[in-house]
Amino acid sequence: xxxxxxxxxxxxxxxxxxxxxxxxxxxxxxxxxxxxxxxxxxxxxxxxxxxxxxxxxxxxxxxxxxxxxxxxxxxxxxxxxxxxxxxxxxxxxxxxxxxxxxxxxxxxxxxxxxxxxxxxxxxxxxxxxxxxxxxxxxxxxxxxxxxxxxxxxxxxxxxxxxxxxxxxxxxxxxxxxxxxxxxxxxxxxxxxxxxxxxxxxxxxxxxxxxxxxxxxxxxxxxxxxxxxxxxxxxxxxxxxxxxxxxxxxxxxxxxxxxxxxxxxxxxxxxxxxxxxxxxxxxxxxxxxxxxxxxxxxxxxxxxxxxxxxxxxxxxxxxxxxxxxxxxxxxxxxxxxxxxxxxxxxxxxxxxxxxxxxxxxxxxxxxxxxxxxxxxxxxxxxxxxxxxxxxxxxxxxxxxxxxxxxxxxxxxxxxxxxxxxxxxxxxxxxxxxxxxxxxxxxxxxxxxxxxxxxxxxxxxxxxxxxxxxxxxxxxxxxxxxxxxxxxxxxxxxxxxxxxxxxxxxxxxxxxxxxxxxxxxxxxxxxxxxxxxxxxxxxxxxxxxxxxxxxxxxxx
Amino acid sequence: xxxxxxxxxxxxxxxxxxxxxxxxxxxxxxxxxxxxxxxxxxxxxxxxxxxxxxxxxxxxxxxxxxxxxxxxxxxxxxxxxxxxxxxxxxxxxxxxxxxxxxxxxxxxxxxxxxxxxxxxxxxxxxxxxxxxxxxxxxxxxxxxxxxxxxxxxxxxxxxxx
Numbered sequence: 001x002x003x004x005x006x007x008x009x010x011x012x013x014x015x016x017x018x019x020x021x022x023x024x025x026x027x028x029x030x031x032x033x034x035x036x037x038x039x040x041x042x043x044x045x046x047x048x049x050x051x052x053x054x055x056x057x058x059x060x061x062x063x064x065x066x067x068x069x070x071x072x073x074x075x076x077x078x079x080x081x082x083x084x085x086x087x088x089x090x091x092x093x094x095x096x097x098x099x100x101x102x103x104x105x106x107x108x109x110x111x112x113x114x115x116x117x118x119x120x121x122x123x124x125x126x127x128x129x130x131x132x133x134x135x136x137x138x139x140x141x142x143x144x145x146x147x148x149x150x151x152x153x154x155x156x157x158x159x160x161x162x163x164x165x166x167x168x169x170x171x172x173x174x175x176x177x178x179x180x181x182x183x184x185x186x187x188x189x190x191x192x193x194x195x196x197x198x199x200x201x202x203x204x205x206x207x208x209x210x211x212x213x214x215x216x217x218x219x220x221x222x223x224x225x226x227x228x229x230x231x232x233x234x235x236x237x238x239x240x241x242x243x244x245x246x247x248x249x250x251x252x253x254x255x256x257x258x259x260x261x262x263x264x265x266x267x268x269x270x271x272x273x274x275x276x277x278x279x280x281x282x283x284x285x286x287x288x289x290x291x292x293x294x295x296x297x298x299x300x301x302x303x304x305x306x307x308x309x310x311x312x313x314x315x316x317x318x319x320x321x322x323x324x325x326x327x328x329x330x331x332x333x334x335x336x337x338x339x340x341x342x343x344x345x346x347x348x349x350x351x352x353x354x355x356x357x358x359x360x361x362x363x364x365x366x367x368x369x370x371x372x373x374x375x376x377x378x379x380x381x382x383x384x385x386x387x388x389x390x391x392x393x394x395x396x397x398x399x400x401x402x403x404x405x406x407x408x409x410x411x412x413x414x415x416x417x418x419x420x421x422x423x424x425x426x427x428x429x430x431x432x433x434x435x436x437x438x439x440x441x442x443x444x445x446x447x448x449x450x451x452x453x454x455x456x457x458x459x460x461x462x463x464x465x466x467x468x469x470x471x472x473x474x475x476x477x478x479x480x481x482x483x484x485x486x487x488x489x490x491x492x493x494x495x496x497x498x499x500x501x502x503x504x505x506x507x508x509x510x511x512x513x514x515x516x517x518x519x520x521x522x523x524x525x526x527x528x529x530x531x532x533x534x535x536x537x538x539x540x541x542x543x544x545x546x547x548x549x550x551x552x553x554x
Numbered sequence: 555x556x557x558x559x560x561x562x563x564x565x566x567x568x569x570x571x572x573x574x575x576x577x578x579x580x581x582x583x584x585x586x587x588x589x590x591x592x593x594x595x596x597x598x599x600x601x602x603x604x605x606x607x608x609x610x611x612x613x614x615x616x617x618x619x620x621x622x623x624x625x626x627x628x629x630x631x632x633x634x635x636x637x638x639x640x641x642x643x644x645x646x647x648x649x650x651x652x653x654x655x656x657x658x659x660x661x662x663x664x665x666x667x668x669x670x671x672x673x674x675x676x677x678x679x680x681x682x683x684x685x686x687x688x689x690x691x692x693x694x695x696x697x698x699x700x701x702x703x704x705x706x707x708x709x710x711x712x713x714x715x
Contacts, residue, residue, distance in 0.1 A: 007715055010699050018696045022666060035664050038636055121636070151701045151711070157673035158645055158704075161638025227710075238642050239612070273650055278703050278710060285712040 001062045001372055002147045002292040004112045011155065012109045015116055019043050020102035027099065042122055042160065044115030045101055053422070054093045054101060055118035056108060060128045060146035060170075061089035061374040065362035068373065070111040072358035078104050083358070085343060085351040087415055087466055088167070089127050089375045090118055094422055116154055121162045123153035123234070127169045129177040130376040133293060134331035134338055134384045140189040140197055142172030144289040145226065148281065152227045159234050163241035164249035166234065167206075179377065179493035181205045181214045182469060184251045185233060190220065198222045203233060203263065204255030205497075207463035212252045213497045215260035217267060223286070225271075227279040232271035236263070296370045296385055301335025306388040313392055322444060323395050323406040328386075335388055339368075341381040341398055342405040342413065346438035349431045350416040351379030360401040368394050378415055380408065411453045411520075412438045415466050419459030419476065420483070426459035428476025428483035433457055433512055440513040450520060453533045456491070469493035471534045472519060473500045474512070485512050489519070489545060490537045504546050518548045557687055559668075560656070560678040562694060564687040567680065569606060569627065585629060588618065608660060611639030615646045623653055630676070632661035641674045648675035648705045665689075669696040675705035 004012070019039075026036040040046075044055035056071070063071075071091060075083050078100050084092040096104060108114055117124055126149045128142040129135060149168060153159070159166070169180035172189045180186035186202035199221045205214025221229050233251075242248045255263045314321035328337045341361060344350050353361070361381055365373045368390055369383040376382055381403075386394060398404040407413050414437065417423065419430030434457055441447055456470030460477075467473030473488035484506035491500030507515045520533075522545050527536045537545070558567040569585045579594055582603040586594065591607045598605055606627030609618070622628055628647060630640040640659065647653040658678035659671055665685055672694055679690070701711045 005715065007699055007711055011697065011701070014697045014699075031666075035635065035666070039666055121638075154701055155670075155697065156702055157670045157700070158641045159638070160670055161636050161641065161667075163638075235642050239639055243637060243639075278708060278713060282712065288712075 001064060001143075002059070002289070008112070008151075009109070012112070012114050012116070015043075015114060015155070016102060016105045016109050019105060023098065023102050038120055038161070041120035042117055043101075043105070044118035045098070046119060047424075051095045052098050052101070054096045054104065054115060055086065056091045056093070056113060056115050057118045057125045058090050058113075058375050059150045060126055060132070060143055061130055061376060062143065063373050063375060064111075065365040065371045065373070067111045067113055068358050068362040068365070070107060070113070072355040072362070074104055074107055075358070076355045082352050082354045084349070084418065085353065085375050085379045085381070087351075087377050087379060087417070087464055088125060089130075089377055090125055091375065092418075094418075119165075120160075121164050121166075122160050123156060123162075123166045123168065126150055126153070127167070127178055127183075127377060129171065129173055130374045130378075130382045131177060131329075131331070131338055131384065132172060132374075133295075134333065134336070135173045135175075135177075136330060136332045137174040138172055138332065139174065139191065140172050141290075141293055142170040142178075142189060143293050144286070145172075145187070145189070145223075146170050147289050147292070148226065148285075149230070152230065152279075156234075158231075159238060162234070162238055163243045164246065164251075166237070166251065168230075174495075176493070176495045176497075179466070179469065179497075181495070181497040182207055182211075182466075182493060183214065184237075185230065186214045187226075192220050196222065199226060201229065201233075203267075204252040204260065206250055206252045207466060207468050208250065209247055209461050209463075210250075210252065211463070211468040211499045212256065213499065214252075215255060215263075217260055217264035224281045224283075225275060226281060228274040228277055229267075229271055231274055231279060232267050236266050236270055240266075295333075298333050298336065298385070299387065301387065303334030306335045310388050310391055319406070320392060320395055322448070323399075323404055324391065326406045326410065326448070327404065327408045328391065331384065333385070336385050337388055337391065338382055338384045339386050339391070339394060339398075340376070340408045341383065341403040342408055343380050343403070344407060344413050344438070345402050345405045346412070346442065347435060348402075349418070349421070350414055350434050353381075357401050357403060360397070360403065364394060364397060378413065380413070406444070407447060409452050409454075410447045411441055411450055411455050411472075411516075412447055414438075414455040414457055415470070416457045417459050417464035419457070419465075423459060423464075425462055426476060427461075427478035428459050428485065430457045430459040430465060430474075430476055433474060433476075433485065433509065436509075436513050437516060440517065450523070451530070451532055454492075455516075466493065467491070468499050469497065470500060471532075471537070472516065477506055479506070483509055485509065487512075487515060487519070487549070489542055490534065492534060501542055503542065504550055507549075515549050519545050522548050558658070558678055558680045559687045559691055560658075562691060564691070571608075585627065588613070606656075606658075609643070611637055611641075611643050613643065615643055615651075619647070619651050619653075623651055625655060627656040627658060627678075628653065629658040629660045629680070632659060632663040634662040635664045635667060637662075641670065644671070644675040645705060665693050668693040673700065673704035673706050 046053040169183040171180040182205045188200040201218040202214035374382040416434045420426040457474040458465035458467040469491040475486040486506040487503040488500035608629040
C-alpha cells in the first residue's frame with residue numbers, strides 16, 4: 001500500500017499542528033463557535049449527542065496491521081475501547097475529548113493516518129472496491145488512482161469551502177462494489193478500442209434527501225487528464241452550486257437543474273483552459289504510485305487441488321462450510337481466497353469493533369494476508385490473499401474473536417448508521433432495529449435459504465445507512481416525538497443501480513420485524529427457482545408485498 | 555490609519571471604501587463596488603487618485619473582467635467565510651486573466667483561511683472586524699508544502715518530488 005515520503009509526512013504533521021493551534025485558540029475563546037465549526041469538521045470532528053465524534057480517514061479502505069494496532073491503542077487510551085467502521089470505509093471514535101483530539105491526530109500521523117476532510121463541505125475520502133487488486137472481474141486496480149485523487153484533494157486550496165460535501169468513488173471492475181453511481185463523482189476505469197486506459201466520468205449521484213443515480217458526462221477521459229478534469233468539475237460546482245439552501249446544495253441538484261448535457265458542456269468549457277496544464281499526470285508519477293500496489297509474493301499453487309482439499313475439510317465441518325460459503329470468495333490468483341471478517345454478530349452495533357478485536361485482526365493480517373486489510377462500505381473487514389489451505393486456521397482464530405459470523409451478504413449483514421443512539425441528526429434509533437432483525441432471523445438455514453439480501457437501515461433521511469439502495473431499506477422517521485420506520489423496497493447499489501420505493505405507511509418499532517418477516521414470506525412464496533429477493537421484487541412488483549404487510553391482522 | 559495585511563506585512567491602508575449612498579467621489583485612492591464603478595464612470599476619468607473595485611465571489615468573472623484588469627486593486631468580497639466562490643474567482647483572475655495587481659479579500663473571511671486564500675492568489679487581507687493582523691499573518695504559513703498546482707506554486711508536487 002502507499003507509503004508516505006518526507007513530503008506526505010510534512011503535510012500531515014503540519015496539519016496536526018495547525019489543528020492543535022486552532023483548538024487551543026478555540027478553547028481560549030479566540031475563535032467563535034461558528035468559525036471553529038467548519039475548522040473542526042474539516043478535521044473530522046463532530047459534536048454529537050453525547051460526546052464529540054472523530055472520523056478518521058481510511059483512504060479507499062486500505063489499512064496496514066501497524067495502523068490497526070494504532071487504532072486499537074487510540075481507542076483504548078482516548079476512547080472506550082472500540083471504534084466504528086463507517087459506510088464510507090472510514091473509522092469513527094465515538095467518545096474522544098476535544099482537548100485530546102490534537103494528540104490523537106499526532107498519534108495517527110505516526111502511522112501515516114489523518115482525519116483530513118473526513119467531514120465538512122469539502123472533498124471527502126475517496127472510496128473503492130474492497131476487493132481491489134484481487135477481484136476476478138477487475139479491469140484495472142483502482143487504488144493507485146484513488147491515491148492520486150487523495151493527494152490532489154488533500155488541502156486543495158480552491159475547494160475547502162464548497163456548497164456541500166463532495167464524495168468521489170472509483171470502480172475498477174465489471175461488477176460495482178463501490179456504489180460509484182451514488183457519488184458526486186463516480187469514475188469507472190475503462191479501456192478504449194486501442195486498449196488505452198481512461199475513465200468514464202459520472203456526476204451527480206447521491207443519496208440523502210434527494211436520491212439520484214449519477215449521469216455519464218464523458219465516455220472516455222484519458223488517464224493522464226484525470227486531475228485537471230476533476231478540477232474543472234469541482235470548479236464549476238464551486239462557482240454555481242446552490243449555497244442558499246443546504247438541502248439543494250449537492251452537485252446532483254445542479255446537474256439536474258442544468259441537465260447532465262449542459263453540465264457536461266460547462267465542464268468541458270472549463271476544462272479547455274486546464275487541459276494539458278501542469279496537473280496533467282506524468283507517466284513517471286503514475287508508475288511511482290502504482291509501484292506502491294505491487295502484486296504480493298504469491299506462491300505457485302495448484303488451484304483445483306487446493307480447492308478440492310478445502311472442500312473435503314468443509315464436507316466434515318458444517319460450521320466451517322457455512323463460513324467458507326458465505327464469508328470467503330475466490331480471487332484472480334489461483335489457490336488464494338479473500339475473507340470477509342464479519343462485524344455483524346447479533347447484539348453488537350453493526351460495524352463496531354473492539355480494541356482486542358482490532359489487535360486480533362492485525363495479527364490475522366500479518367499471519368495470513370501480507371499485513372494488509374481493507375475496511376468495506378458494508379462495515380466489515382476484508383483480508384485478501386489468504387492461501388486456501390490456511391482458511392481453517394484463520395476461521396478458528398477469527399471465530400474465537402467473534403469475527404466469523406457466517407452471514408456475509410445475507411439479511412443479517414445489514415448496513416446500519418449509528419442512528420439515534422449516537423447521532424444528533426437522527427430521527428430514530430437504528431442499532432436496536434438491526435439487532436431485533438438479527439435476533440428474529442437467527443436460524444441460519446432460513447437466512448441462507450433467503451440468499452443474497454441487502455438490508456440497509458438509516459436513522460434519518462440523510463441516508464448514512466444507504467436505505468435508498470437496500471433491497472430492503474428501513475428509514476427512521478419522527479412522528480410527534482415517536483420513532484417510526486418507513487420500509488422501502490427494490491433499491492440496488494450495483495451497476496444497474498436503482499432507488500427503492502416506499503412500501504406504505506411507516507411501522508412502529510414493535511411492528512418492524514413482523515413486517516420484514518411478511519416481506520420475506522411473500523418472496524419465498526413467489527420466487528422461481530433460485531431467484532433472489534431483488535429479482536423477485538422486480539418481477540412481481542410492490543403490490544403483493546404491500547398487501548401482505550398492511551393486511552388487517554386476523 | 556486603518557491597516558491591512560498585504561504581502562505578508564501589516565501596512566497602512568490608504569484606500570477609502572466608498573459608502574453605498576455616496577454621490578460624489580472623494581479625492582484619493584477609492585475602492586468602489588462594481589455598481590458604483592459603473593455609475594461613476596464619468597467622474598473616474600477625471601479622478602485624482604487610484605480606483606479599485608470590489609466584486610463578489612459569485613461574479614460572472616468572464617463577462618465583467620476585461621475593463622477591470624487595468625486597475626491596481628480588485629477586491630473580492632466574502633458574504634460569509636463559508637462561501638468558497640471567492641477562492642475560484644481569485645484563481646481565475648490570476649491564472650486565466652493574468653491579473654498582476656492587488657487581489658484583496660474583504661468581507662467575512664477568517665484568519666484560518668489565509669493560507670488557502672493566498673494560494674489562490676490573494677495577496678491582501680482586510681478583515682471586517684478587529685482581528686489582530688500580525689497574529690493572523692502566522693496563518694499564512696500554516697503549511698510549507700502542497701500537493702496541488704496553485705497561484706503560488708506552478709508545479710504540482712508530483713512534478714517536484
